[in-house]
Amino acid sequence: MENHETIQEAAARETFEEATARTSNLELFAIYNLPHISQVYVIFKADVVDGKASSGIESLETEFMDEAEIPWPDLSFPIITETLNLYFEDRARGEFSMHTGEITRDHERSIQITRY
DSSP states (O other): OOTTOOHHHHHHHHHHHHHOOOEEEEEEEEEEEEGGGTEEEEEEEEEEGGGOOOOOTTOSOOOOOOGGGOOGGGOOOHHHHHHHHHHHHHHHHTOOOOEEEEEEEOTTOOEEEEEO
């Protein structure tokens, strides 16, 4: 977050910086602790205004994909994989919930995901 910025404003700004996408209807979707890297992720779901996105100043590639098209083994960050899994599970259920959890990595670099 930047100084004097709300968390919703930060989410909208980050989305624009990453994917040049303008958003509306931001709704809190998940909060995950990542204590091994001293971070907390606050994740929103939102509508993409005009359905447009492209690579931004902080990304090399941006693309809209169906669930089956996602290159799951190539995703770099466990929080992104977890968030997408939560989204698709909620969508299949026909109801979106607010999620909380924790992602940790042990000394052997093994990842543990805990949903609360």
